[in-house]
Amino acid sequence: MVDHQTLGLDYTTSECGFQALASSVEGVAGASVCPRITSVLDPSVVISSTSSGVPRLSKAARLARKASWMKRAGGYLNLASFYFAAPDDEELLRNRLDFCLHTWFHERKGDLLRYRGVGCGDRVVCPVCASYYQSTLADDAVKCILAAQDGVEIGEGVKLLSFGLKLETTLPAVVSERLDALLLVDGRAWRDEQSKFLKLTRDLIAWSYGQGAQVGGIAGNQYSGESAPCDPHYHSHNYIFPAVRRAGVWSALPRLSSQAEIKALRDTWTMMLNEAYGLDLQESDLHVGYLPKVTKLSHYLHYLYRPLLADLWAGWSGVEDGDVDYRHSRGRKRLLLAPDALARLACRVRSIPFKFKRIRSFGFFSDGQRGATMRSLGLEPVEVDEDGQVSSSKWERVSINRFVRYVREGVVLRQVLCNGNGDVLRDEVEGADGWPVFRERLGPAFIVLNGALDYRPSGVNIGKRKRWQTPGSIKGV
Numbered sequence: 001m002v003d004h005q006t007l008g009l010d011y012t013t014s015e016c017g018f019q020a021l022a023s024s025v026e027g028v029a030g031a032s033v034c035p036r037i038t039s040v041l042d043p044s045v046v047i048s049s050t051s052s053g054v055p056r057l058s059k060a061a062r063l064a065r066k067a068s069w070m071k072r073a074g075g076y077l078n079l080a081s082f083y084f085a086a087p088d089d090e091e092l093l094r095n096r097l098d099f100c101l102h103t104w105f106h107e108r109k110g111d112l113l114r115y116r117g118v119g120c121g122d123r124v125v126c127p128v129c130a131s132y133y134q135s136t137l138a139d140d141a142v143k144c145i146l147a148a149q150d151g152v153e154i155g156e157g158v159k160l161l162s163f164g165l166k167l168e169t170t171l172p173a174v175v176s177e178r179l180d181a182l183l184l185v186d187g188r189a190w191r192d193e194q195s196k197f198l199k200l201t202r203d204l205i206a207w208s209y210g211q212g213a214q215v216g217g218i219a220g221n222q223y224s225g226e227s228a229p230c231d232p233h234y235h236s237h238n239y240i241f242p243a244v245r246r247a248g249v250w251s252a253l254p255r256l257s258s259q260a261e262i263k264a265l266r267d268t269w270t271m272m273l274n275e276a277y278g279l280d281l282q283e284s285d286l287h288v289g290y291l292p293k294v295t296k297l298s299h300y301l302h303y304l305y306r307p308l309l310a311d312l313w314a315g316w317s318g319v320e321d322g323d324v325d326y327r328h329s330r331g332r333k334r335l336l337l338a339p340d341a342l343a344r345l346a347c348r349v350r351s352i353p354f355k356f357k358r359i360r361s362f363g364f365f366s367d368g369q370r371g372a373t374m375r376s377l378g379l380e381p382v383e384v385d386e387d388g389q390v391s392s393s394k395w396e397r398v399s400i401n402r403f404v405r406y407v408r409e410g411v412v413l414r415q416v417l418c419n420g421n422g423d424v425l426r427d428e429v430e431g432a433d434g435w436p437v438f439r440e441r442l443g444p445a446f447i448v449l450n451g452a453l454d455y456r457p458s459g460v461n462i463g464k465r466k467r468w469q470t471p472g473s474i475k476g477v
């Protein structure tokens with residue numbers, strides 16, 4: 001049973017609201033017990049929750065809730081629209097971010113019911129939608145890699161020695177600074193430089209891991225780092241599949257664990273940088289390691305797929321005299337981000353061409369080769385929908401609800417009231433300028449517990465996509 005004392009609701013909203021909150025059924029109530037509302041649902045069905053306590057929130061839930069806090073005056077919403085939109089589009093971006101998760105649809109599919117928030121769909125600037133989009137792609141990538149590993153181990157009988165390798169190559173600060181300046185004045189030259197950096201990293205991977213065989217993996221470029229999210233820090237994260245293919249024959253990739261091997265790799269990278277950029281470095285910044293567990297694989301791929309502004313969102317702790325209060329290293333370190341620094345970050349994010357914001361697959365996983373590789377491993381494609389499901393049945397909308405506030409247990413909503421024909425009821429009220437305006441009529445506030453909420457924003461265009469699986473294994477897709 002929900003503890004009413006902790007909800008912070010205005011119980012005087014209406015008699016219906018009080019009745020809703022006092023319902024003996026745990027979780028959602030309100031709309032369906034209000035006699036003025038025509039509801040097709042039995043409240044005992046609506047009010048389902050998976051837990052009687054407060055379950056640990058998912059990453060999507062925590063982000064959604066933090067994003068709501070960031071909408072407050074002086075928060076991310078105001079600053080983001082100022083920095084990240086072109087001057088004429090500032091209002092548009094502000095409205096879009098403000099709209100994100102303001103509306104929650106109550107939906108039904110068969111016996112299943114859920115409340116799902118409507119996202120704004122912005123895959124770069126919106127913390128909720130961009131994170132959802134990228135983490136969905138990362139989930140797909142993890143499934144694809146695990147299916148391929150099964151194909152190599154079970155189908156080809158090769159015992160793999162790890163879940164893959166990770167390699168991070170970094171451009172020296174002086175080169176990062178030069179490229180960042182180039183981005184604003186000569187986009188074509190910047191793209192050529194990026195392609196050169198990508199090729200350099202691929203050459204290093206082929207030299208180190210391929211040795212005559214073909215490698216495959218996934219790469220993601222990042223342009224700044226956690227400790228200084230506005231400064232240029234061009235680096236590339238690479239996931240390398242733990243098997244190589246030589247003339248159609250697969251073999252396991254060693255873990256590359258000896259210090260001598262790692263030193264040889266680092267020295268080679270230093271040499272390549274010196275040659276490519278006319279430098280005289282004695283050492284370079286390069287990190288390498290193997291992934292010993294499936295959880296490490298998943299974590300690394302999600303890290304690789306994270307949005308360009310992920311560090312800024314994670315560290316955003318408020319605004320102080322125009323500067324952003326930014327915390328990092330698990331909150332131990334603090335930085336004030338000045339308007340100039342934010343402008344530089346925004347300019348970079350706006351200017352980077354779409355192609356270079358994307359994650360890329362390479363080698364036998366590249367777009368042109370992935371299908372043939374997966375088929376050769378005995379895997380078959382299955383098309384999944386927006387929800388990542390094979391099923392083509394759709395969720396049907398039951399009602400539209402507006403966001404009021406988050407509470408510890410879930411979210412407080414108010415239903416948009418309709419007449420018997422499904423038309424939204426509106427009341428004429430006096431607007432701020434004295435002219436009459438029509439405002440939609442809302443039902444009393446009610447609470448939906450976290451267990452009945454789907455925090456993944458809808459409206460983020462992910463589209464149907466292909467997923468690879470072992471033959472016949474529909475379960476768990």
Ligand SMILES: [Zn+2]
Pocket residue numbers: 097100101119120121122126127128129130457
């Ligand atoms: Zn959004």
